[in-house]
Amino acid sequence: MTTQQQERTLVLVKPDGVRRSLVGEVIARIERKGYVVTSIKMVQPDRATLAKHYAEHEGKPFYEPLLEFMLSGPVVAIIAEGNRVIEGFRKLAGTTDPTTAEPGTIRGDLARDQGTKVVQNIVHGSDSVESANREISIWFGEVK
Ligand code: DAT
Ligand code: MG
Numbered sequence: 001m002t003t004q005q006q007e008r009t010l011v012l013v014k015p016d017g018v019r020r021s022l023v024g025e026v027i028a029r030i031e032r033k034g035y036v037v038t039s040i041k042m043v044q045p046d047r048a049t050l051a052k053h054y055a056e057h058e059g060k061p062f063y064e065p066l067l068e069f070m071l072s073g074p075v076v077a078i079i080a081e082g083n084r085v086i087e088g089f090r091k092l093a094g095t096t097d098p099t100t101a102e103p104g105t106i107r108g109d110l111a112r113d114q115g116t117k118v119v120q121n122i123v124h125g126s127d128s129v130e131s132a133n134r135e136i137s138i139w140f141g142e143v144k
Contacts, residue, residue, distance in 0.1 A: 003025035007040070008079050009086045011136035012124035015073035018042075022110060023076050026123055029092055029106060035082035039140055044074045053137050077139040086132055089125040096121060 013026050045053075050070050057063050058086060080089060094105025098121045101108035107121045114120060126132035 005084050006081070007083070007085045007129065007132065008081050008136060009089050009126045009132045010124070010139060011075040011078040011080055011089060011126075013078070014120065014122055014124060014141075015070065015075060016111070016120040017078060017122040018074050020110075020122075022122060025110070026076075026106060030078070030080050030089065033082075033088065033092060035080045035085050035088065037078055038081050039079040040076065040141075042074050042076050043139070045070060047071065049138060053135060057135065062118045065116065067117075069118050079136060079140065086126055086129065093121075093123050093125050096117070098122075101142060 011026070011030065013023050017023065017026060027040075030037060047067060050067050051058070054063065054066060054070075057066065082088065092106060093105035094101030096107075096112030097113065097119060098107040099113045101111070101121075102108060106123050111121045126135050
């Protein structure tokens with residue numbers, strides 16, 4: 001736990017979060033935790049970018065609804081840095097299903113199941129160092 005693991009993670013504020021003006025709320029939670037936002041941009045993603053980002057989910061029942069949802073409006077892409085930020089941001093985000101995500105987390109406090117085919121849960125966060133490097137290069141065109 002004391003080992004230095006200076007990391008970067010890719011955070012997306014998804015279209016539901018942007019529509020609901022929760023960009024500042026997400027950034028505030030990242031910063032209050034002590035992580036540093038080092039890059040940020042708003043983008044209207046295209047299908048090819050999203051297909052790369054969500055390649056691991058291709059073929060799953062929620063894949064097409066997921067891409068449609070992510071195409072439904074702009075997203076804010078953020079690189080956050082800090083010791084163990086990959087795990088730390090996933091904890092800030094809460095579990096995937098917003099109904100059962102713990103209160104105190106982004107998803108637990110701010111999202112709910114809307115009965116749609118894909119869960120709309122405000123944020124994405126990379127789940128490993130490999131994913132973070134891959135996703136940062138997809139959204140920011142660079143590798144660590
Ligand atoms: P996470 O975003 O928590 O890493 P994931 O990578 O498994 O979750 O899935 C990507 C997104 O797809 C997730 O944020 C919401 C949606 N999703 C995942 N599993 C789902 C399911 N069983 N039904 C509906 N949507 C789902
Ligand atoms: Mg994931």
